[in-house]
Amino acid sequence: MMRLTLLLGIAFYVGSMVSLNAQKVEKSIGIQLWSVRDDMKKDAPGTIKQLGEMGYSFVEAAGYKDGKFYGMEPLAFKKLLNKNGLQFTASHCGMALPDKENQDEIMQWWDVCIDAHAKAGVKYIVQPFMDEKGYGSLEDLKRYCDYFNAIGEKCNAKGIRFGYHNHDKEFEEVDGIVRYDYMLQNTRPENVMFQLDLYWIMVGEKDALTYFKNYPKRFELWHVKDEKELGESGKMDFEPIFKESALAGMKEIIVEVERYNYTPLESVEKSLEYLLNAKYVK
Known part of the structure; x- marks a missing residue:
């Protein structure tokens, strides 16, 4: 009888683990590695291993420099991710709006950058910033839109989607026009998609649902974020x-976590659990 009870207990435990793992597999949830930036600096392989064990499906990098990711060649970084059950889906990087003097240099930087991402099999490159010009006049913002359209065309040629990630300042007005609206209206959908940060649009006092209705299909990536953990x-x-x-x-x-109640790794695990337990996340 005791043996039967033990066997039933083991079967229940195994079944529960299979169910949990299935839940993690069914929900494709990525992690922005900026959330664990200090851990990545100290021990990138160990950090990636922990993120894979938590149940994340893919990463969005924040460590591209000079053709490498976190100091690793593109294929080496991809191999590290794949070894730990993670895909290399997206990456944050970029350059500010070029002037006439450095136009060629900036475009050459992008060629090297895009080639490195293509080697790694990345699907999305996202620029997460503008310099002060982007927050100045509409004329300069239009130059940024033209610049993004050009970068998007370069990315398209390599099978990569280019996009822009917002903070809250994009929802301020210049000459009576909301910057974010202007960017959506002056970038070509085939060249530029938008990564909507759900927390920063709230801070900017705008409504995501309104943007979905006004600009359908433009928001291919989301940053699911809260003040701290989700x-x-x-x-x-x-x-x-x-x-x-x-x-x-x-x-x-x-998922992106930038402020923490716990260690960064604990915070991103709690945030993942929040989404895994949310029935509205499919």
Whole structure:
């Protein structure tokens, strides 16, 4: 009898683990490695291993420099990720708006950058910033839009999608026009997609659902973020946003944690668990 009870207990435990692992496999959730930037500096292989064990599906890098990712050649970094059950799907990097004097230099930088990402099999390159010109006049913002269109065309030629990631300043007005709206209206959908940061649009006092309706299919990547760990602040209502994911054109969701109640690795694990337990995340 004791042996039967033990066997049943083991079977229940194994079944529970299989169910949990299936849940993790079913939900494709990425992690922005900026969330664990100090850990990546100290021990990139060990950090990647822990992220894979947590159940993340892919990463968005934040460590590209001179043709390498976190000091590793493109194929070496991809191999490290794949070894730990992770895909190399997206990457944050970029250069500020060039002047006439450094136009050729900046474009050459992009050629090297795009080639490195193509070697690694990256699907998305996302620029997560503009310099002060982007937050100045509409004329300079238009130059940024033209620049992004040109970079997007370069990325398209290598089978990569180019996009832009917002913070809150993009939702301020210049000459009566919201910067983010202007960017959406002056970039070509075939060249530039947008990575919507759900936390920063809230800080910017705008509504994600309104943008989905006004600019459908433009928001292929989302940064799912809160003030600290997901669900921590009580300010973020993710469910109605996720219900309109098809209208938005969302293809991938990516966790980013920038402030912490715990260690960064604990924080990103708690954030992953929050999404795994959210029924509205498919």
